[in-house]
Amino acid sequence: MRRFITYIYEYEQGNRGRNTGFIRTDLRENSCRMELQIRGFDRFKGKCPVYLTVYENGLQAIPVTELLLTQGMGSCSFTCENNRIGNSGFDVHQAQTLTIACGNGRFLTGCLSSTPVPEALRGEFLIFQEKEAVPPAAQAQTEPVIQTQSTTEPERFRQPQAMPEPEPVRQPQDIPEPESIRQPETTPQPETIQQPKTIPQPEAARQPQTSYQKVEIQDIRKLPKSNWNLCNNRFLLHGFFNYHYLMLKTLEMNGEKRQFLGIPGIYEQPERMMAMLFGFPEFEAAAAVSSDSKDMTGVFGYWMCPLNQD
Known part of the structure; x- marks a missing residue:
């Protein structure tokens, strides 16, 4: 065995x-x-x-x-x-x-x-x-x-297909559009409907660029020397032992860069107290949390601390 x-x-x-x-x-x-x-x-x-x-x-x-x-x-x-x-x-x-x-x-x-x-x-x-064995008489019917x-389309990209609709239903003017992308035009523009990515989003350019990277304890030595003491942080060692990785978060905006180190864990009040005690005061959920719930208990995420840049 x-x-x-x-x-x-x-x-x-x-x-x-x-x-x-x-x-x-x-x-x-x-x-x-x-x-x-x-x-x-x-x-x-x-x-x-x-x-x-x-x-x-x-x-x-x-x-x-x-x-x-x-x-x-x-x-x-x-x-x-x-x-x-x-x-x-x-x-x-x-x-x-x-x-x-x-x-x-x-x-x-x-x-x-x-x-x-x-x-x-x-x-x-x-x-x-x-x-399955197919009777000769039914072979011609089952061939389609x-x-x-035998299609080669990957299974993970297949989506349930609706039955074909009559041609008038497929006209652009009958296709419901969200109010945010409907253009005031006298003539339908199918190309505009098929390419929503061309809609300008000026606000996105002013948002900070955020990236995440999984790292290990030894990667802390690649950070500025003032952060090396984290290698001996007991709370960090405990989280790394449980999940076998750490999370490096980088924020870039207007040429300036800030970094944070995250320890994976589940939000609990005793865990929160330990995180604050060892210098990880912020918790960032790994996924969106319902706005109706103010209690983060049981949510998976990362206990974060800011890193020194010099």
Whole structure:
């Protein structure tokens, strides 16, 4: 019997984001059981399909279970009998990744192979379809369906399609537009509707440019020397031990740059007191919090402190 832990990260367009949970794998001679734990994934709520991906004639995603996320947290488990992934015929040892599709091009991935193919990290896969025997008489009727299923469009970009509408409904003047982008024109301009990015946004140019970068404790030595004492900060060491990374926030505006160091954690009153005691007085939520709620308890984010620039 062999047991091991695999960490799950958020991926978007092939770029790895923050850690959102882990997979506990119990691999036996004749079965494989996997348990998933997700936490701190924004405030996402919904049912997400879970896949094991295998590379053979392209990357294929084999559905294994579903995960219900509530407020960005959830757990589930599944078993692969005889170490086979469902009825696909593939072995669990062939799995590249475990992928949780969350819609809108976002997904959570745990790498089960030491060198997964790049497509697995970009979510460019096809859903595995079991091949069924088709009677000769019905083969001609089912052929269009087979062609439709063989599309090479990545599953994470597929959106539910509405039934085709009559042509008059598709005229530009019948398309509802938000009030903010409706232009006072006598002649409809389809090009303007199809390219909302051309709408001027003068206010955005005056906003500070914010960037975030995951760093480790040793990266503090790359900062100005007056910040090196943070390497011995007990609160920082505690947070890094739990999440295995720190967050470097950079604000740039009018040629001036300010930086902040963040420790990942969950907002709790005892934690807040410890953060203030060790020099991290501000808390920045990792996702938008409802304005109706003044209580931040249970919200995932970062305890922040400003960094010295000299």
